[in-house]
Amino acid sequence: MIMNRRSLLTTALTLGAMKAFPGLxxxxxxxxxxxxxxxxxxxxxxAVLVPAFRxxxxxxxxxxxxxxxxxxxAKVNAAKANPPIDVxxxxxxxxxxxxxxxxxxxxxxxxxxxxxxxxxxxxEPMGPAPFFxxxxxxxxxxxxxxxxxxxxxxxxxxxxxxxGITNLNSTLGTGWLVEIAKMRGGSEANVDPGFKALExxxxxxxxxxxxxxxxATLFQQGQIDISPGNFNAIQILKARGVPVxxxxxxxxxxxxxxxxxxxxxxxxxxxxxxxxxxxxxxxVQTTLMNPPYLIVPTNSKVAMGGEIARVLAKDTAELKKxxxxxxxxxxxEQRSAWIERFNxxxxx
Amino acid sequence: xxxxxxxxxxxxxxMGLAAPLALFFLVFFVAPLLQLFWLSLHNDTAGLHWGLGQxxxxxxxxxxxxxxxxxxxLGAEVTAVCLVLGFPIAWLYQRVGPKLQTVIILIVLLPLLxxxxxxxxxxxxxxGRQGIINATLxxxxxxxxxxxxxxTQFGVVIALAQVQMPLMTLPLIxxxxxxxxxxxxxxxxxxxxxxxxxxxxxLPLSLPGVIAGCTLTYAASITAFIxxxxxxxxxxxxxxxxxxxxxxxxxxxxxxxxxxxIFLLAVLAVVSVFTTLGRMSRGYGGx
Numbered sequence: 033m034i035m036n037r038r039s040l041l042t043t044a045l046t047l048g049a050m051k052a053f054p055g056l057x058x059x060x061x062x063x064x065x066x067x068x069x070x071x072x073x074x075x076x077x078x079a080v081l082v083p084a085f086r087x088x089x090x091x092x093x094x095x096x097x098x099x100x101x102x103x104x105x106a107k108v109n110a111a112k113a114n115p116p117i118d119v120x121x122x123x124x125x126x127x128x129x130x131x132x133x134x135x136x137x138x139x140x141x142x143x144x145x146x147x148x149x150x151x152x153x154x155x156e157p158m159g160p161a162p163f164f165x166x167x168x169x170x171x172x173x174x175x176x177x178x179x180x181x182x183x184x185x186x187x188x189x190x191x192x193x194x195x196g197i198t199n200l201n202s203t204l205g206t207g208w209l210v211e212i213a214k215m216r217g218g219s220e221a222n223v224d225p226g227f228k229a230l231e232x233x234x235x236x237x238x239x240x241x242x243x244x245x246x247x248a249t250l251f252q253q254g255q256i257d258i259s260p261g262n263f264n265a266i267q268i269l270k271a272r273g274v275p276v277x278x279x280x281x282x283x284x285x286x287x288x289x290x291x292x293x294x295x296x297x298x299x300x301x302x303x304x305x306x307x308x309x310x311x312x313x314x315x316v317q318t319t320l321m322n323p324p325y326l327i328v329p330t331n332s333k334v335a336m337g338g339e340i341a342r343v344l345a346k347d348t349a350e351l352k353k354x355x356x357x358x359x360x361x362x363x364x365e366q367r368s369a370w371i372e373r374f375n376x377x378x379x380x
Numbered sequence: 381x382x383x384x385x386x387x388x389x390x391x392x393x394x395m396g397l398a399a400p401l402a403l404f405f406l407v408f409f410v411a412p413l414l415q416l417f418w419l420s421l422h423n424d425t426a427g428l429h430w431g432l433g434q435x436x437x438x439x440x441x442x443x444x445x446x447x448x449x450x451x452x453x454l455g456a457e458v459t460a461v462c463l464v465l466g467f468p469i470a471w472l473y474q475r476v477g478p479k480l481q482t483v484i485i486l487i488v489l490l491p492l493l494x495x496x497x498x499x500x501x502x503x504x505x506x507x508g509r510q511g512i513i514n515a516t517l518x519x520x521x522x523x524x525x526x527x528x529x530x531x532t533q534f535g536v537v538i539a540l541a542q543v544q545m546p547l548m549t550l551p552l553i554x555x556x557x558x559x560x561x562x563x564x565x566x567x568x569x570x571x572x573x574x575x576x577x578x579x580x581x582x583l584p585l586s587l588p589g590v591i592a593g594c595t596l597t598y599a600a601s602i603t604a605f606i607x608x609x610x611x612x613x614x615x616x617x618x619x620x621x622x623x624x625x626x627x628x629x630x631x632x633x634x635x636x637x638x639x640x641x642i643f644l645l646a647v648l649a650v651v652s653v654f655t656t657l658g659r660m661s662r663g664y665g666g667x
Contacts, residue, residue: 375617
């Protein structure tokens, strides 16, 4: 931002005026604020969702303010009565935290034109899921000649020192551990088998990345050849020419609901509802499903196509069969204990 | 020092000039710090029950103490590497012509002009399995399988040493520049060899610079969240990452606050050791 004398003066005057006339608060006049995620999410929303919303709502003013889920929660928490954000976007873990802390309003389901068309798993009364994130197996096709088919393949001796994972700070890392536990007879309430499996995975582990983004770059460096990975992140790498492939394991790909919520006490409640409606629209979801975004749709009226139909699911029925949804309420109960345990036990 | 008669003492200034910055620090540093301390004195995440539970938890937990220890050790290792590698550069700087001096200063400052994220990513490329080091060693036939350099303590120390090197070299250059070159000649003409001159004259006189450089490098390297997490990976836990995990992922703010306070005190203790050494060295250098 360029600060010149005039803009500085205007700002100072505005601040002074707001001090002198407290009624003149920013909240009543501000545009709709949507806190999306940073990176490819922001790009996709700027290019597709925002224009669709503005077209449907007489060019209503809106602002994208991308930030992490935890930051959204912290900001709204700090000013509950007059929140600086109107619409929040969350992974399943933080979504439950936001609902638990009473930061979001129930979605006006009866008013919604699209809610009933969402597939059952995406119908969340406290905030529907306009998109899914999908986690499966990622591998380097130049080094791994036979494509993996199961999570169990990560334990194969041929991948000694070639496997990458992330720690449990991320939704990806936690969700994957739960899935491994389930594969070995555990559940969301009992991840002991998962930790035992991790212990056996140690000889194969080349890296425990600090976050999913760092994990993706390890493919670029040839540091790892196979790992659990996020479908969207892999498509971005692939588009940049990195040799990576995504495959849904036969146990099912892990699907995370990315939910969108109206913030409690939002001064722009009606527009917030309209924005969420736009995100649920089949037209918007179809555009976001196509390259370069490849975001998995949740509206059953959207016909699956392209890369998503090829590697994930051809239609809603197949999607339901191939996706595994996890109980994040149960996961959240014990997540901190798991992170602690992971800190202590996983040293390579 | 001036002989001119003055109505008032011109060497002392009113504190008024420092007031804006002092106010800024009071509002944006001291106040949040107090808030942090207040938060750390609560036993539950909602901040309702007072108590020292968070501190007890940390100080009686071998794992947490291990994280603190390994972080302080990491700082010591990085500081040692920077000192050993940085001193010769600073020494050389004082003994070359002005052209080479510009080159040296440029090389020393260059890392500061690049973002720390970019520098750290460069180290991922250098240390990786197909990185420059491994590729060179393999093409020379010295190793068969690539060495594991990334995600090791060694990798973190080397990368941090490069990232923080200017903080060590710049104070050293200043300190060495203040030493009268005649002292070297005097020492030699009195029969001391160059090593003896170095250890008895140059090193003691440069100690203030060494202390300043060590303090800066140490403080910067133990708090270097980006480099530590990108080069060290998700399983090497240092204090900044531990703090982030508790505050951000787990929303356990009181424990995170207690970690910060303990970390702050530990760093202050180390820094005060440095400054005590510095004060002693001033006496030594003057003798």
